[in-house]
Amino acid sequence: MKLPIFIADAFTATAFRGNPAAVCLLENILEEDSHQQIAREMNLSETAFIRKLQPTDNFIQKNTNSTLTFVTLSGELKARKAEDGIVLDFPLYPTFPQDFHEVGDLIKAAIGDTLVQDIRYSPDTRKLLVRLSDSYDRSFLETLKVNTEPLPQIEKTGRVKGLILTLKGEPGGQAAPYDFYSRYFAPWVGLPEDPVTGSAHTILSSYWSQQLGKKEMRAFQCSRRGGELDISLRADGRVDMKGGAAIVLEGTLTA
Incomplete structure (x- = not known):
């Protein structure tokens, strides 16, 4: 064959x-x-x-x-x-506020005493979104050591299957400005860190659109390989991701 x-x-x-x-x-x-x-x-x-x-x-x-x-x-x-890439048509998933006390052990195990600004949960995808403090910059997220090994033992109910760390971008401060940054971890399914994650951006797009008041955004996933996404929220409740x-x-x- x-x-x-x-x-x-x-x-x-x-x-x-x-x-x-x-x-x-x-x-x-x-x-x-x-x-x-x-x-x-x-x-x-x-x-x-x-x-x-x-x-x-x-x-x-x-x-x-x-x-x-x-x-x-x-x-x-x-x-x-498209003329400058390929556009994928994805669903858009909402996030809901998450009480820190319910997931605090998981977050502390993963990122220690790193300052957290917001926590959201997506029941549709079972992903936990953790927004880091606006006092941090892209280099902090890129170099942050994330301990994923103990996470499946800390959260083993099946409620969480993925951890998103995200940070507000610096649109005016770089030659290639981004509206937000992220990293994605899924040790529950044998993936310590994913290089670039379309499914994570179905949640990130929803969250950051509300936070920034924007329908068109540019995102960067800060893995070692790195990846860029152009995001466009549509009137039908879905999202186009171009890369x-x-x-x-x-x-x-x-x-």
Whole structure:
């Protein structure tokens, strides 16, 4: 069995930055064990398997508006090509105030005595959003040592599956200004830190839109690889996220 396979870095225009993912193109359905074996071989946090719903489907002819619709295990995902990147169509999830005393042990274990300005919770995604004090800057968030190892033992009810740390941006202070910064951690699912996280920005977009009074924003995820997102909240309650993509590997998988 020979399968076309790619590694793409998303939310960046530069190779070896952004969020790396393997993409495997399938002509036929594979057994789930084969999916898992290929994913383990790729050794990345995400491996996507793309298959046409109908063998006769022709993406070029059917997508004259440059939009593709993917039917995924999480629902439909629409992607369209823009002049300067790819736009993903995501749901937008609200956040609700969270009492510090209910999650204080988790936060202290993760970031120690770092000053916290706001805490929110997203029941739709089971993500906890922790906004750091406005007295900190981007370099502080980038260099902050976050201890994720004990978090699954501290919070093991299943209520929290991801931790977002976020910080207000400095729109007027940099050559490439950003409205907000973030980092994302999910040790509950075996991911100590994710390089760039689209799902986290479905919550961050909602939160920062309310805080800043803006519908159009630019965000930077401060992982070691780093990633940029252009965010646009839509009137239908969804959010468009635009980012670059760099193909860093193209080949054939033999199995």
